[in-house]
Amino acid sequence: MKQLVILSGKGGTGKTSICAAFAHLALVGRKPLKIVLVDADVDAANLELVLEIEKQESEKFAGGAVAQCNDDLCTRCGTCVLVCRYEAILTTDDGQITINPFACEGCAACVYQCPTSALSMHQDIVGTSFFSTSNLGPLFHAELRPGQENSGKLVTLIKQKARLYAMDHDYSFILVDGPPGIGCPVISAAALSDLALVVTEPTMAGIHDFQRVVKTITHFHIPIIAVINKFDLFPQGVGKILKLCQELSIKVVGKIPFDSTITEAMRVGKPVTSYQPTSPSSSAIKEVWQKIMKQIGAIEDG
Amino acid sequence: MKVALTVTEPSLDAKIDPRFGRSAFLLLIDTDNDQWEAFTNESINSPSGAGVKTAQFVVDHKVKAVISGDFGPNALRALQSACILLYLYGKCVTGREAIEKFKAGQLQQVNLLDESD
Amino acid sequence: MIIAVASGKGGTGKTTIATSLALSLALNGSLPILFLDCDVEAPNAHIFLKPELAKKNSVDILIPSVLESKCTLCARCSEVCQFNAIAVLGKKVVVFPQLCHGCGSCMLVCPEHAIEELANNIGVIECGLTAEGILFVRGMLNEGEPMPVPIIRRLKKLISPQKNQIIIIDTSPGASCPVVATVQDADFLILVTEPTPFGLHDLRAAVEISRAMQIPAGVVINRENGDSLELEGYCHHENLPVLMRVPYARKIAEGIARGQPLINIISDYQNQFISLFNQIVAALQLKNE
Numbered sequence: 001m002k003q004l005v006i007l008s009g010k011g012g013t014g015k016t017s018i019c020a021a022f023a024h025l026a027l028v029g030r031k032p033l034k035i036v037l038v039d040a041d042v043d044a045a046n047l048e049l050v051l052e053i054e055k056q057e058s059e060k061f062a063g064g065a066v067a068q069c070n071d072d073l074c075t076r077c078g079t080c081v082l083v084c085r086y087e088a089i090l091t092t093d094d095g096q097i098t099i100n101p102f103a104c105e106g107c108a109a110c111v112y113q114c115p116t117s118a119l120s121m122h123q124d125i126v127g128t129s130f131f132s133t134s135n136l137g138p139l140f141h142a143e144l145r146p147g148q149e150n151s152g153k154l155v156t157l158i159k160q161k162a163r164l165y166a167m168d169h170d171y172s173f174i175l176v177d178g179p180p181g182i183g184c185p186v187i188s189a190a191a192l193s194d195l196a197l198v199v200t201e202p203t204m205a206g207i208h209d210f211q212r213v214v215k216t217i218t219h220f221h222i223p224i225i226a227v228i229n230k231f232d233l234f235p236q237g238v239g240k241i242l243k244l245c246q247e248l249s250i251k252v253v254g255k256i257p258f259d260s261t262i263t264e265a266m267r268v269g270k271p272v273t274s275y276q277p278t279s280p281s282s283s284a285i286k287e288v289w290q291k292i293m294k295q296i297g298a299i300e301d302g
Numbered sequence: 303m304k305v306a307l308t309v310t311e312p313s314l315d316a317k318i319d320p321r322f323g324r325s326a327f328l329l330l331i332d333t334d335n336d337q338w339e340a341f342t343n344e345s346i347n348s349p350s351g352a353g354v355k356t357a358q359f360v361v362d363h364k365v366k367a368v369i370s371g372d373f374g375p376n377a378l379r380a381l382q383s384a385c386i387l388l389y390l391y392g393k394c395v396t397g398r399e400a401i402e403k404f405k406a407g408q409l410q411q412v413n414l415l416d417e418s419d
Numbered sequence: 420m421i422i423a424v425a426s427g428k429g430g431t432g433k434t435t436i437a438t439s440l441a442l443s444l445a446l447n448g449s450l451p452i453l454f455l456d457c458d459v460e461a462p463n464a465h466i467f468l469k470p471e472l473a474k475k476n477s478v479d480i481l482i483p484s485v486l487e488s489k490c491t492l493c494a495r496c497s498e499v500c501q502f503n504a505i506a507v508l509g510k511k512v513v514v515f516p517q518l519c520h521g522c523g524s525c526m527l528v529c530p531e532h533a534i535e536e537l538a539n540n541i542g543v544i545e546c547g548l549t550a551e552g553i554l555f556v557r558g559m560l561n562e563g564e565p566m567p568v569p570i571i572r573r574l575k576k577l578i579s580p581q582k583n584q585i586i587i588i589d590t591s592p593g594a595s596c597p598v599v600a601t602v603q604d605a606d607f608l609i610l611v612t613e614p615t616p617f618g619l620h621d622l623r624a625a626v627e628i629s630r631a632m633q634i635p636a637g638v639v640i641n642r643e644n645g646d647s648l649e650l651e652g653y654c655h656h657e658n659l660p661v662l663m664r665v666p667y668a669r670k671i672a673e674g675i676a677r678g679q680p681l682i683n684i685i686s687d688y689q690n691q692f693i694s695l696f697n698q699i700v701a702a703l704q705l706k707n708e
Contacts, residue, residue: 008429010429010430010461010463011428011429011430011431011461011592012428012429012430012431012592013430016617042595043427043592043593043594043595043621043624044427044428044429044592044593044594044617044620044621044624046428046616046620046621049616049617049620062347063349064349064501065349083523083527085522085523086522086572102596102599102600102603102632103600103603105520105522106349106501107501107502107520107522107524108499108501108524109499109522109523109524109527112499112524112527113527121501144594144595145627146594146595146599146624146625146627146628146631147594147595147596147598147599147627147628147631147632148595148596149595149596150349150350151593151595151596152350153349153350156324157324160321160324163320163321164310164319164320167317167320180430180460180461180591180592180593181460181461181567181591181592181593182460182560182562183460183560183564183565183566183567183597184565184566185595186460187563187565191374192372201676203675203676203677203678204463204466204676204677204678205434205461205463205466205675205678206676208461208463208466209461209463212460212461212562213461215562215563216562216563219562219563220375220563233672233673233676234673234676234677236677237676258672263615266615266616266617267615267616267646269616345503348503349501350502350503350504350518351502351503351504351515351518352503354503354504354506354515354518355503355506357506357508358497358503358507358508361508361509376503376515376517376518379513379515380508380513380515381508383508383509383511383513384508384509384511385509
């Protein structure tokens with residue numbers, strides 16, 4: 001079983017559009033490849049917008065817990081306020097304890113230090129994970145309620161569900177659409193991947209974040225390849241990325257032009273390779289996919 | 303010796319569960335007499351560090367070797383600290399198959415030296 | 420006054436808008452401007468504001484360290500840790516720094532006082548002045564570290580309630596806890612979006628945050644191209660004022676790619692940003708009445 005994760009560092013470089021195109025190409029290729037799809041960007045899950053999905057199963061997701069104070073037991077000693085390192089515990093004018101759920105880290109230090117056991121932890125349902133069928137394969141995705149923590153845990157959960165599904169139903173490939181950034185959700189999305197494709201754009205910001213995400217993934221020993229999206233926007237940027245990749249021994253598997261058909265395809269809810277197979281971006285993405293197939297094959301052969 | 307396996311159901315003939323930290327069940331078997339017992343993995347609901355918690359369970363039960371599909375970096379470190387040997391399922395489908403292969407020395411051992419940061 | 424610029428979806432133009440807003444205010448007024456780049460995973464505002472970074476402070480989480488001579492392996496520390504970051508494994512207590520939130524709970528409960536705390540570096544905060552006199556501060560998470568929030572919290576602590584200072588905060592994409600930590604206590608939230616299905620979908624999550632945290636919000640539509648009917652309809656329905664529109668233009672995209680602030684690409688935009696600011700001031704005055 002092989003797993004490819006698509007990451008970027010910077011947001012908006014085109015991960016989801018490219019992921020959907022890959023899923024489409026895998027299905028219609030000469031040797032169709034059965035793929036399980038994972039949308040690991042649980043804050044902003046967009047992959048379903050370019051697939052035709054039917055939700056089959058959902059499961060509530062409980063995140064970390066938040067502290068709550070039972071005013072009847074509280075003696076207003078203020079110990080919890082002193083203990084909390086996150087400024088999540090506040091007192092009102094008359095000394096009543098209130099907890100800011102957005103700031104509460106869920107550490108329970110206050111619970112263990114409270115002399116009257118007035119504080120306790122409460123787990124909230126903070127999101128939902130879904131299993132859906134789609135025109136391009138089974139999709140594991142999730143929604144995290146805005147403002148919540150533990151997006152990394154939710155990513156890990158849906159990836160594990162995908163893995164089990166792939167094992168049970170004889171799928172040999174898992175394709176993960178990753179989130180932007182370099183923190184915990186990205187690390188969770190990348191975990192156990194055989195290959196990471198970094199989608200970069202040749203802008204100054206894109207190049208800066210490319211370096212950071214590459215350093216992060218390298219830290220976790222995952223092989224990396226790169227694709228340059230919107231390459232015609234900034235020719236000097238392309239040169240810079242190519243040079244960086246050479247220094248870091250990262251293979252650049254393609255360059256995709258800045259193409260409005262990608263947005264048009266998004267509007268009609270289709271991958272660009274399905275919407276307009278002959279557009280410049282579709283042709284470029286096809287070449288990239290073929291190279292990736294060879295690369296994954298290369299990993300298989302050791 | 304005591305060996306732990308990660309399985310999807312509480313039985314030796316159950317399908318293996320590839321994940322260590324969040325596997326559904328942990329099956330502990332004594333390879334000297336083939337007596338086994340399955341436990342629900344409580345770590346599934348941990349907000350983080352499920353691998354550590356599962357490792358702790360394994361250590362507390364005096365397990366000497368663990369067979370699973372994947373070990374995350376925290377689980378690896380936790381198990382390494384307790385000097386527990388780690389093996390991979392490879393193509394094994396059931397727990398029974400994995401234990402037979404383990405006894406025959408046919409399972410791949412995880413080389414802990416490879417996993418340093 | 421604290422104005423945070425967020426979006427939901429990545430790549431909509433938060434940094435573009437935030438930096439040009441700060442520049443326009445600095446060039447056309449006398450109020451001191453503080454710019455906080457709180458996108459600590461992938462900070463980019465420095466590319467457009469070009470500050471001379473003068474000061475660097477490390478951001479550390481306090482991680483427990485066990486004094487083996489005092490430890491009785493009672494495992495009380497492990498019992499209280501909600502993150503499984505400390506565990507008694509065999510005859511050793513093992514700490515997992517990447518799981519640790521630095522809460523100090525284990526240290527407090529240890530009956531033998533066998534736990535001390537050591538600083539574990541997770542990132543840096545840097546500051547400096549731009550040519551226009553904007554005080555620029557940014558945070559950067561070390562690659563491989565999972566948690567951005569401690570750095571964001573430290574950045575926010577730098578905000579002292581200075582009268583008449585304008586604080587502009589650039590946030591990370593998404594709608595989960597780093598964004599919440601960033602926008603907390605903001606007076607106004609500018610939500611930058613694009614008229615695409617992805618943009619609208621993710622805008623909803625950002626709007627939910629503004630509602631949950633009771634921060635008034637307004638929308639800036641970036642890369643407008645005549646196809647924003649659905650988006651405008653949504654904003655109208657949600658009572659979200661559309662404060663500014665930037666059209667899609669290849670010239671703008673190319674300039675941003677080169678690291679040029681929007682107001683340098685098209686100088687007329689300075690007036691638009693001043694107008695954007697005035698609309699926010701007016702909205703807040705109305706709110707306070």
